[in-house]
Each structure stands twice: as structure tokens, then as C-alpha cells.
Amino acid sequence: MKEDLPALESLRVDLAALRRRGVDEHEVQAELPVDWLAAALCDTDAEVGEPGSVSLRLLLQPEGVVVVQGAMALRFSVPCGRCLSPAAVDGNTEIFATFMPGAEADEDGPADEDLDPDDDSADVVRYQGPVLLLDALVAEQVALAYPMRALCERGEACRGLCSNCGYELNTLAAEVRRCPQCHGEVPLTPVADPPDETRDERQDNPFAAALSKIELD
Ligand SMILES: [Zn+2]
Ligand SMILES: [Zn+2]
Structure with missing residues (x-):
């Protein structure tokens, strides 16, 4: 979690208060402000132009375990991988995590860092104190929504830069x-270059053949 990420109070849940009221199921819906999304993506070249939203359901289980599931909706843009003009990214994603009280994590804390990211237990989040910081969880999901590669609206037809x-x-x-x-x-x-088949067609087509000659000369 980024240290400079502003807190999103609407995503901080007072578990102690819920438990006092005997609540074992709790819904959280929150807007993700543009500034906050931009902060969550500040290590990237993403541009955020509109707020996102998140909707989570918390199931409070015995011994402090809290199962969180829901969905996040957001859109942002990144430079097209070919021509650098803005490429829209749909960052909608489902969220699933299990929060466990962090007391034990202190004893074997370092071991947690060795967790295999592909392991299901990676979805286990340790927490301490009476307040669940769902904003940290959501910020992590926002950062994960950054794509490996995106193309502008031209898609595969984008010719990019020389x-x-x-x-x-x-x-x-x-x-x-x-x-x-x-x-x-x-x-x-x-x-x-076009695949061989296309190239053959090009040669069969007198007009295309003439054109490609002109270009090569
Ligand atoms: Zn492009
Ligand atoms: Zn050039």
C-alpha cells in the first residue's frame, strides 16, 4: 500500500461497532474519487478522468475473520502501446479477500512475505485493531487493473509510430x-509485413502490385 494514499473514510469499517450491534453482515458502497484513483495509480502513466465505484459485502465470522466480496467499477486511460494516444481501459473487477486478525502475523510475519502469489492464501489479508482498512485493499485492486498492454480506439489497425x-x-x-x-x-x-498468403493476393492484384512498386521505388 502506498503511504501517501489519502484515506477513504467510506472504506474504513469499524468492526468493533458492528460486532457490538451483533451485526454479522455489512454492505459498503463507495465512490472512488478521481484524485484518490490517480493517487492509487501514481506509479503509472494512467490518466483518470472519472470517478469509479466499489460495492462490497462483509461477512463477519468467528474469531475476527471477515470475508469480503464484491466488485469494483472504474475506467481510466493509458498511452496506446503503439501510438501513445489515450487508450481506454476497463478496470472493472471482482474483489474477494479474507481478513484475519493480525496478532499471529507478528510471530511469523516474515513468512507471509514468502507466500506464493498464485497461492489462494495470498487473498488472506492480516489486519490489526478494530477498523478494517478496505481502502488499502481496493487501492491494490486499482493498481492491479493497470493493463500489460492497451491499444487506442484504432485497435489492431493502429500503425503506431515510425x-x-x-x-x-x-x-x-x-x-x-x-x-x-x-x-x-x-x-x-x-x-x-502481411502474412505470405496476403502477399500472394497482392501480387495477383495488378493495382496493389503497381502501388507497392511505386512505394518501393
Ligand atoms: Zn494507437
Ligand atoms: Zn520515420
Whole structure:
């Protein structure tokens, strides 16, 4: 959890108060403000333009165990992996975690850090004190929503930037195969040249063949 992340009071649940009232099921719904989402994603190049939301159900179980499940909805944008223009990211995700009182974690705390991330027990979160910090859990999920790779609205058709000089290739006509700035050959899409089958069709098509000759000359 990031130390500079502002607290989101609506996601801090006073368990002691719930238990005093004999409550064993509790719903939490909260808006995730733009500033807070931006703070949760501050280590990335994501741009947040609208608030998100989260809806969680807490089941209070014996011995301080709290099962949390629900869903988070958010949208943000990241630079397109090819052309760097904004690419929309749908960060909607389900949330599932089990909170356990942290007393035992003090004894074998270091062992927790060796947990295999793929292990189910990684979903176990230790907590201390009477207040459950669901904002930390949600912030972690927000950070995990950052995609490995995203494409702008052009999708796979995005031609990206010239690998030699950075020229924006999406501004070129689809059949142009030379960068107008550095005159290097550029692929029709970054998936490189069309597969062989397509190339054969191109040669069968007199118009396309003539066009590609012009470009190569
Ligand atoms: Zn793009
Ligand atoms: Zn170029």
C-alpha cells in the first residue's frame, strides 16, 4: 500500500461497532474519487478522468475473520502501446479477500512475505485493531487493473509510430509503406509485413502490385 494514499473514510469499517450491534453482515458502497484513483495509480502513466465505484459485502465470522466480496467499477486511460494516444481501459473487477486478525502475523510475519502469489492464501489479508482498512485493499485492486498492454480506439489497425523517427504513421494512407519523414520502410501494421498468403493476393492484384512498386521505388 502506498503511504501517501489519502484515506477513504467510506472504506474504513469499524468492526468493533458492528460486532457490538451483533451485526454479522455489512454492505459498503463507495465512490472512488478521481484524485484518490490517480493517487492509487501514481506509479503509472494512467490518466483518470472519472470517478469509479466499489460495492462490497462483509461477512463477519468467528474469531475476527471477515470475508469480503464484491466488485469494483472504474475506467481510466493509458498511452496506446503503439501510438501513445489515450487508450481506454476497463478496470472493472471482482474483489474477494479474507481478513484475519493480525496478532499471529507478528510471530511469523516474515513468512507471509514468502507466500506464493498464485497461492489462494495470498487473498488472506492480516489486519490489526478494530477498523478494517478496505481502502488499502481496493487501492491494490486499482493498481492491479493497470493493463500489460492497451491499444487506442484504432485497435489492431493502429500503425503506431515510425520505429526510426517517431513519425505518427496513423496519419498516412493505409497503403503507404515509406515513412515520409525518414524515408525508412514501415510495416502496414506493427505486426510487420502481411502474412505470405496476403502477399500472394497482392501480387495477383495488378493495382496493389503497381502501388507497392511505386512505394518501393
Ligand atoms: Zn494507437
Ligand atoms: Zn520515420
